[in-house]
Amino acid sequence: MSSADPSPGDRGAGTNQSVERAVSVLRSLDSGRAELRVSDVAELTGLGSSTASRLLSTLERLDLVERNPVSNLYRLSLGTLSLATTAVNRHPVHWASRTVLQDLAARTGLGANVAVRRDDVLMFLCNFEGARAPKSYTQAGHTAPLHATGIGKCLLAGLSPEERRKLLGEPLESHTEFTTVSHDLLDEEITTVHRTGYAVEAEERALGRASLAAPVRDASGDIVAAVSLWGPTSVLGGGAGAETRSALTREVIEAADRIGQALGAA
Incomplete structure (x- = not known):
């Protein structure tokens, strides 16, 4: 995109483009x-500095952006919070899963979260931490790779191998030495999800952490979300006792089933 501001004629024909530019400015602040x-925003969005400055000023007047009174730098305003909160709270998966996950985290002492697929990434809708869960910075709205997480593999189980390859491309990004980076291996893992009803992930996204996850199906049987329990590899990884691992697997599958029932699944 050119760094020059559009001509008046361009502005007249570009109402939708103006909206797209404003949204790109908001996303740059995330x-x-x-x-x-202003120069940072211009660089991240590809806009000219004067265009970025003008859009920031407009968004500031609308209480979507604010300037730090000390540094004079821009950040998202709390005015965006009500919009984001409304979007999350009105999402049917969030509504159906919040209490289920809160109870699951308290009962197991681990982290419990739910996510949906947004194109080629997963997006968390809520996260609860039990007493044994490592400190997490996962929040509603945060995204993560599909192929490197148990919860993501459950979401990918709703796609065919061909669809997965088209969606994720190649090569699959490596996050640790344990990340699944082969589509053929990913296919095998997702076949296991279909057979067992759950996914296992150990240190693929972050060292020292593991997860158990299960898909959430709606009334039509489609996978619309996934639930995971996450925590230290000592609790959820291959070194965990078989009895403990089996009990936690049942917990996450039952939680996914309860959420699916709340969404109208049989």
Whole structure:
């Protein structure tokens, strides 16, 4: 995209483009850095500096963006919070799973979360941490790779091998030495999900952590979400006792079934 501002004629024909640019500015402020300069926003969005500055000023007036009074740098405003909260709370999967996951985390002492697929990533809708769960920075709205997580593999189980290859491309990104990076191996793991009703992941996304996950199906039988229990590999990894692992597997499958029932599954 050119760094030059559009001409007046371009602006007249680009109402939708203006909306797209404003959204790109908002998303740039969710890029992982706490605060940004106008030049940072321009670089991340590909917009000209004057366009980025004008859009930031407009979004500031609308209470979607604010400037730190000390640093004078831009960040998302709390005005975005009500919109985000409404979107999450009104999502049927969040509504059906919140109490189930809260109870699951308290009962097992582990982390419990639910996610849905958003194109080629998963998005968490809520996360609860039990006493034995490592500190997590997972929040509603955070995304994670599908192929490197148990919860993601459950979501991928709703697609054919051909659809998965088209969606994820090649090569699959490696996050640790244990990440599944082969589509053929991923196919085998997802076949196991179909056969057993759950997925296992050990240190594929982060060292020292493992998870058990199960798909959530709606009334039509389609996979619309997935649930996972996550925690230390000593509890959920291959070294965990068979009895403990079996009990936790039942817990996560039953939680997924309860959420599916709340969504109208038979």
